[in-house]
Amino acid sequence: MTKENNQKNKKENLDIEDLPKVWNEYAKVNEKLFNAPVFKEILKIFRNAIFPCPGGIVHVGGCGIGYNLSEILEKTQASKIIATDISSEMIKKAKERVSKLSKEYQNKIEFQQIDLSKNWPKGNFDAQIFQLLSNYLPYKGWHRIIEMAYKTMKDNGHIYSSEFLRGLNISEVAKKHTFEQMLHTPISSFPAMLKSSKILKCFDLMTENNIIQLGSKEEYLNYYKSVGFKNIEIVGEIFWGVAVVIRAQK
Secondary structure: OOHHHHHHHHHHHOOHHHHHHHHHHHHHHHHHHOOOHHHHHHHHHHHHHOOOOOOOEEEEEOOOOOOOHHHHHHHHOOOEEEEEEOOHHHHHHHHHHHOOOOHHHHOOEEEEEOOOOOOOOOOOEEEEEEOOOHHHOOEOHHHHHHHHHHHOEEEEEEEEEEEEEOOOOHHHHHHHHHHHHHOOOOHHHHHHHHHHHHHOHHHHHHHHOOOEOOEOHHHHHHHHHHHOOEEEEEEEEEOOOOEEEEEEEO
8 A cells, every 4th residue: 555545544543524423423432531530620610611691692513412501501591502513412311411400591591512613603702611622623713712802892892712732642641640530530431531542542643634723822811812812821730731721801
């Protein structure tokens, strides 16, 4: 097989159109992962960062299985949450979770299956929240997230987003920290933790092949500023310093 054919096959194996399938697989293990300390810390940082916007409309992009939608609703005091995700399986599980909440909460949460790299929910939002989303998008997909969030945000509204930093290798991070996480995680979550690392390996390949292009802290902060955001700040570091959570205001 020629070198050209090898490269062609490698690129075909990294087809970005297959990403919904990746997240459908991840949805099967996602809930168990929230028992691990690292994920609890992420939720804590977002919880502490979010400002109330009573009666507002909130977009939660990459809502996943909807693990903390009720908490976001309580913290923001919003009248409506538009929860989006590229994965049909994630949306399905999120709907199942929300169906167990009170009717009041159910009526305030709307789901839309959307690929945010191509489309965006209609609305003028008071807050937009992106947990572990923007840096899984192809190329510099995080540019689009920041730009579209600004365009569809009300004046003085806030964006909250986690950004993985250039140099990230998910497999290496998992290999280094999985054992210590297991020491503080129920045994029932172990299979999910191990399987999730295998599922997400494709993102390391995409990064190595420059299909995903991460930025540095400075690049992220400067891009928020160039788009027009103000009061831009890093409110926490996650995943042992390989990612940050940024809050900014329109």
